[in-house]
Amino acid sequence: MTTARNHPPRSSRWVPGNHFELLENGEEFFPRVLEAIARARQEVMLETFILAEDKIGKALHAALVAAAERGVEVHVLVDGFGSHELSPEFVAGLVDAGVRFRIFDPGRSFMGQRLNLLRRMHRKIVVIDGQLGFIGGINYSADHVADFGPEAKQDYAVQVRGPVVAQMHHLTHEAVLSHAERKRRNRSAAITGRPHAGTAHAIFVTRDNHEHPNDIERHYRVALRAARHRVVIANAYFFPGYRFIREMRRAARRGVDVRLILQGQPDMAIVRTAASMLYDHLLRAGVRVYEYCERPLHGKVALVDDEWSTVGSSNLDPLSLSLNLEANVVIQDRSFNTRLYQRLAQLMANKCREIKAPPPGKLDGLRLLRSYAVFHLMRWFPAWAGWLPRHEPRIATVCPNGSDVVDAASPAASAAPHAG
Structure with a gap:
């Protein structure tokens, strides 16, 4: 032991x-x-x-x-x-x-x-x-x-x-x-x-499966709660838990410019399918979603306001947040935050397409039902990880x-x- x-x-x-x-x-x-x-x-x-x-x-x-x-x-x-x-x-x-x-x-x-x-x-x-x-x-x-x-x-x-x-x-x-x-x-x-x-x-x-099962996600959520004017998250595999999505929506609704960069040319088709199921909830709360389309996005970086940043191995999906051994650094430094923002801003401006929310009344019933079911299923994530083999x-x-x-x-x- x-x-x-x-x-x-x-x-x-x-x-x-x-x-x-x-x-x-x-x-x-x-x-x-x-x-x-x-x-x-x-x-x-x-x-x-x-x-x-x-x-x-x-x-x-x-x-x-x-x-x-x-x-x-x-x-x-x-x-x-x-x-x-x-x-x-x-x-x-x-x-x-x-x-x-x-x-x-x-x-x-x-x-x-x-x-x-x-x-x-x-x-x-x-x-x-x-x-x-x-x-x-x-x-x-x-x-x-x-x-x-x-x-x-x-x-x-x-x-x-x-x-x-x-x-x-x-x-x-x-x-x-x-x-x-x-x-x-x-x-x-x-x-x-x-x-x-x-x-x-x-x-x-x-993040490990013993003493620190949710440390990386917790640091993300704390930063989202503290955000005052901007958030940029670039992550290859995005399907986080309910609490993470809730903090993103809350930040956008209080006026924070929340932007999410995901794969538009994914290395696995299921990656984009899973993330797109969350788009409606994010877009309707004011989160701006970008898909990087030049080649597969594999990054796991984020920044909040003018000083907070993180870089590491952890995706924002069930494997990274609930199963894998992962490591990130969380950085508090204005100059590093600025450099990372400049790189991500160039990505969004030149190599991404922004996903637009459907006009009011244009959301079909099946898509709404699927999105609603997926969103609320995440209330049990990551607790269900313990059920896996x-x-x-x-x-x-x-x-x-x-x-x-x-x-x-x-x-x-x-x-x-x-x-x-």
């Missing part, structure tokens, strides 16, 4: 002294991460949902191998559902170089189908030498760069320096290191000092001989089965 003290510390208090840099799409994100790994001297901690064996994955592979071979301690945690297609040779190249390679909830396929769909490790975090962090929604795959073509994803991440990196560092350790390993570590003492790097206040917020997620460490050893002591594995 994992005790409470083994879980990463959570706080609703703002941590001062941080600096955030917005990174848009793989063109800005991947070079920064690869350069940071190349400069690492002590440790690389990397978590990702998807690691693909394409040009991006191979570039990351080379950087991790080079770091391990020069004596850097490298830990990689990938999700067994998102990263299921890695070849034995790809993984062996990492492990043989000394990379500690782990898989969250590895599963076997049946007739080509992956069965371990629920309760995924969906975080995307990198921490270098305990001092420099990256967090956002970008996976390590070629579909995050423009030359992939019309299916290339639009996405965001941030580079982080400052005291809040300590919380990111702690989480990545807790996810992959057993209690015995943590006790044996001597290197951590050399990387605990994290001087102030800027003026931004921040909160590192995670459960299994015991685990973390497997890949050994040099290619075998997997389950790390039963990992808090990430032990926390996941509990219903949120």
Whole structure:
């Protein structure tokens, strides 16, 4: 049984002294991460949902191998559902170089189908030498760069320096290191000092299925309640709970300019269908809805008024809000908020279409009934997540001989089965 003290510390208090840099799409994100790994001297901690064996994955592979071979301690945690297609040779190249390679909830396929769909490790975090962090929604795959073509994803991440990196560092350790390993570590003492790097206040917020099942959604709802003049939410998979929708509607009705950017060219057709069922309720309350139509939107970002922002891995759908392991940073900084708003404003002005509310009397009865039923069904969300099939997620460490050893002591594995 994992005790409470083994879980990463959570706080609703703002941590001062941080600096955030917005990174848009793989063109800005991947070079920064690869350069940071190349400069690492002590440790690389990397978590990702998807690691693909394409040009991006191979570039990351080379950087991790080079770091391990020069004596850097490298830990990689990938999700067994998102990263299921890695070849034995790809993984062996990492492990043989000394990379500690782990898989969250590895599963076997049946007739080509992956069965371990629920309760995924969906975080995307990198921490270098305990001092420099990256967090956002970008996976390590070629579909995050423009030359992939019309299916290339639009996405965001941030580079982080400052005291809040300590919380990111702690989480990545807790996810992959057993209690015995943590006790044996001597290197951590050399990387605990994290001087102030800027003026931004921040909160590192995670969602798990044990102690913090709704922290990310709660921060969103608090910000919506406090909004005074503007809200912009850009999210790839949007189907939140009733309370979230209620706060958006209330903000719009008291005069806040509430804008929602969703997928107009979705990577899965059901994504747009599900979100569109909420349009009538949002539009009639005054929320402005935009669909990004240039390519699939994969971002998970938002801003409120002039200082509050969030960037991370969490979608606003049942999987992210009730089942997956997720991580966001909440940022209180006027200059970062302005940069994010400028990027999203350009998106809305040049690459989105605005959805208009139907004229009064033009809403057909079937559509109204469907919308009403879906809206009120969400009153039970996310409570129904506990009804979904459960299994015991685990973390497997890949050994040099290619075998997997389950790390039963990992808090990430032990926390996941509990219903949120």
